[in-house]
Amino acid sequence: MSYDPSALALVPxxxxxxxxxxxxxxxxxxxxxxxxxxIEEDFRRWPLFDKTPRVASHSSxxxxxxxxxxxxxAYGFKYVNGHPKNAKEGRQTVTAFxxxxxxxxxxxxxxxxxxxxxxxxxxxxxxxxxxxxxPANPRTMAIIGNGAQSEFQALGFKALCGITHLRLYDIxxxxxxxxxxxxxQSGLSITLCNSAQDAVEGADILTTVTADKQNAxxxxxxxxxxxxxxxxxxxxxxxxxxxxxxxxxxxxxxxxYTPQTxxxxxxxxxxxxxxxxxxxxxxxxxRAGRNSDRQVTLFDSVGxxxxxxxxxxxxxxxxxxxxxxxNLDLLADPDDPRxxxxxxxxxxxxxxxxxxxx
Amino acid sequence: MSYDPSALALVPxxxxxxxxxxxxxxxxxxxxxxxxxxIEEDFRRWPLFDKTPRVASHSSxxxxxxxxxxxxxAYGFKYVNGHPKNAKEGRQTVTAFxxxxxxxxxxxxxxxxxxxxxxxxxxxxxxxxxxxxxPANPRTMAIIGNGAQSEFQALGFKALCGITHLRLYDIxxxxxxxxxxxxxQSGLSITLCNSAQDAVEGADILTTVTADKQNAxxxxxxxxxxxxxxxxxxxxxxxxxxxxxxxxxxxxxxxxYTPQTxxxxxxxxxxxxxxxxxxxxxxxxxRAGRNSDRQVTLFDSVGxxxxxxxxxxxxxxxxxxxxxxxNLDLLADPDDPRxxxxxxxxxxxxxxxxxxxx
Numbered sequence: 001m002s003y004d005p006s007a008l009a010l011v012p013x014x015x016x017x018x019x020x021x022x023x024x025x026x027x028x029x030x031x032x033x034x035x036x037x038x039i040e041e042d043f044r045r046w047p048l049f050d051k052t053p054r055v056a057s058h059s060s061x062x063x064x065x066x067x068x069x070x071x072x073x074a075y076g077f078k079y080v081n082g083h084p085k086n087a088k089e090g091r092q093t094v095t096a097f098x099x100x101x102x103x104x105x106x107x108x109x110x111x112x113x114x115x116x117x118x119x120x121x122x123x124x125x126x127x128x129x130x131x132x133x134x135p136a137n138p139r140t141m142a143i144i145g146n147g148a149q150s151e152f153q154a155l156g157f158k159a160l161c162g163i164t165h166l167r168l169y170d171i172x173x174x175x176x177x178x179x180x181x182x183x184x185q186s187g188l189s190i191t192l193c194n195s196a197q198d199a200v201e202g203a204d205i206l207t208t209v210t211a212d213k214q215n216a217x218x219x220x221x222x223x224x225x226x227x228x229x230x231x232x233x234x235x236x237x238x239x240x241x242x243x244x245x246x247x248x249x250x251x252x253x254x255x256x257y258t259p260q261t262x263x264x265x266x267x268x269x270x271x272x273x274x275x276x277x278x279x280x281x282x283x284x285x286x287r288a289g290r291n292s293d294r295q296v297t298l299f300d301s302v303g304x305x306x307x308x309x310x311x312x313x314x315x316x317x318x319x320x321x322x323x324x325x326x327n328l329d330l331l332a333d334p335d336d337p338r339x340x341x342x343x344x345x346x347x348x349x350x351x352x353x354x355x356x357x358x
Numbered sequence: 359m360s361y362d363p364s365a366l367a368l369v370p371x372x373x374x375x376x377x378x379x380x381x382x383x384x385x386x387x388x389x390x391x392x393x394x395x396x397i398e399e400d401f402r403r404w405p406l407f408d409k410t411p412r413v414a415s416h417s418s419x420x421x422x423x424x425x426x427x428x429x430x431x432a433y434g435f436k437y438v439n440g441h442p443k444n445a446k447e448g449r450q451t452v453t454a455f456x457x458x459x460x461x462x463x464x465x466x467x468x469x470x471x472x473x474x475x476x477x478x479x480x481x482x483x484x485x486x487x488x489x490x491x492x493p494a495n496p497r498t499m500a501i502i503g504n505g506a507q508s509e510f511q512a513l514g515f516k517a518l519c520g521i522t523h524l525r526l527y528d529i530x531x532x533x534x535x536x537x538x539x540x541x542x543q544s545g546l547s548i549t550l551c552n553s554a555q556d557a558v559e560g561a562d563i564l565t566t567v568t569a570d571k572q573n574a575x576x577x578x579x580x581x582x583x584x585x586x587x588x589x590x591x592x593x594x595x596x597x598x599x600x601x602x603x604x605x606x607x608x609x610x611x612x613x614x615y616t617p618q619t620x621x622x623x624x625x626x627x628x629x630x631x632x633x634x635x636x637x638x639x640x641x642x643x644x645r646a647g648r649n650s651d652r653q654v655t656l657f658d659s660v661g662x663x664x665x666x667x668x669x670x671x672x673x674x675x676x677x678x679x680x681x682x683x684x685n686l687d688l689l690a691d692p693d694d695p696r697x698x699x700x701x702x703x704x705x706x707x708x709x710x711x712x713x714x715x716x
Contacts, residue, residue: 016690024702066435070417081464099437101422341510
């Protein structure tokens with residue numbers, strides 16, 4: 001068959017392999033830093049975004065979600081699943097891919113893997129929030145939960161916030177050891193800790209990023225000292241929280257998008273009227289962030305579609321210079337838009353022998 | 359870079375070219391017939407499906423929609439845009455692609471072009487509805503609106519209902535001529551008509567499939583005779599209808615999914631309490647279809663996610679035997695699911711020269 005797709009038919013696709021090339025060609029820390037700058041730009045123009053709620057399909061084993069948003073010019077969505085039992089079967093708990101399209105034509109312009117990209121954007125988002133909310137000149141971060149996300153968090157906070165020391169704790173010591181091994185060349189000083197209590201000792205920033213799908217108490221109130229910033233990443237769906245509610249009553253709470261965080265975040269434990277501040281308001285200069293060096297700040301992060309949009313937008317922006325993509329023949333593009341059937345027929349007529357050979 | 363994706367990382371992808379090969383290897387009429395049988399199967403088990411409403415993002419120029427559904431085992435969604443002004447710019451008004459995933463793991467198992475596939479499933483759906491609702495032994499079908507969908511409709515009704523004669527009308531005579539030319543080898547007798555009134559003369563089935571995004575009167579009541587079946591395909595979004603409301607008051611109305619059709623279908627012109635029957639109930643034997651050979655039946659079709667699910671399921675079922683797909687390296691699949699960062703690092707370590715060469 002000699003069907004020869006026109007440029008209009010083709011959609012750039014970033015595979016896992018090309019995403020890894022892209023990240024390495026830029027450098028992990030630089031990638032997270034530039035991605036954070038893109039998120040920061042988009043958060044400054046937050047009111048522009050069409051904030052459709054995510055569409056979730058729940059089953060007994062997990063959830064599949066579509067997370068769409070648009071800034072009026074571009075439209076993006078992410079497909080993402082969450083299946084805790086997958087890890088036992090040698091699969092990822094979370095996999096994701098994303099699509100960006102032009103609002104003006106409805107044509108997709110990018111398809112990208114987003115398993116790796118989501119890890120990078122989550123780290124970029126966390127570090128960006130801490131840059132705006134955390135104590136000045138932080139040096140030490142505790143990471144409680146040393147799974148797939150932990151190294152990305154560490155490098156994001158190193159690059160954006162100047163973290164130099166890590167204190168790692170996981171209920172599985174081999175997870176902490178893996179994280180430390182993976183970061184051996186990063187320039188970070190790393191301490192492996194025997195308990196969460198030990199890990200938070202002397203930390204300026206406390207990152208919780210555990211994976212259990214339940215209400216857990218990873219941090220209790222007595223573990224949190226004045227002036228610390230809590231980066232709560234792991235509590236991100238109904239019934240899954242990491243912090244004791246006493247912490248929530250003491251901390252100044254910042255969220256991405258209040259209606260979603262009330263359902264999915266740590267604050268699902270609180271009264272629906274409990275005051276919170278949306279992070280974009282701080283970034284846009286409309287609301288104060290931290291108001292003293294003794295205040296406890298909490299970024300109750302659940303991940304929002306705008307961040308994925310920023311991530312796709314950033315990847316798209318660096319594709320021309322890097323070339324790490326391939327073109328997918330995804331969109332039927334007949335010469336005459338009304339002649340879809342003719343395109344189909346002509347494809348057959350041109351080279352019947354190819355078909356016969358199949 | 360010697361990253362070598364495992365089988366778990368790969369997702370079968372059906373490009374436009376491979377979809378055309380697939381259709382030709384099976385044959386268009388056979389493809390529509392088998393696809394209709396798959397839709398029929400899924401309509402019989404309709405109550406099983408998770409019928410999430412579609413998620414639409416509207417702009418001044420058009421709409422982008424995500425249409426998800428699930429039968430509890432598989433999950434599918436379609437991305438589809440509708441931009442009427444695209445045709446003037448040499449693009450398709452509607453383009454689409456779809457994804458199918460396993461509910462149990464959340465892993466995508468198929469990505470497919472759906473511009474061509476949607477045309478085929480719409481024809482399959484229309485013909486299947488007419489098989490259940492239309493007059494016995496129909497011979498002649500009028501098609502009003504001879505755009506991209508018309509040939510598929512013609513072949514669907516030939517294959518499933520035994521239509522032998524077509525009467526074509528379009529406000530643009532060249533569209534009818536193109537449709538007739540494309541169907542010259544089909545075995546159908548074709549009459550080009552000068553008006554819609556002319557086209558409906560002696561027809562057993564009236565198909566309206568015009569493209570204008572407005573309330574139009576393609577058929578008025580005096581044009582519809584007793585016993586005819588109306589297959590109303592073109593009226594499929596708010597503010598876009600094709601039939602005079604008098605027809606709706608006279609006909610027995612069948613729809614796909616009532617809540618959606620009340621908003622998008624011809625019946626948006628009627629009182630929200632006006633009685634309609636869901637087609638699946640007829641197919642499952644729960645409700646009567648046509649009750650006499652003088653009754654006017656109307657299938658008020660808007661296209662529903664279950665039909666796209668059936669289309670993806672059918673395509674997936676014939677991939678192993680045909681081989682018309684390629685594998686996309688879409689899902690990050692580290693040896694240790696918790697070691698996403700390690701996969702990234704090792705990819706760099708293995709072949710730094712490749713990266714340096716970029």
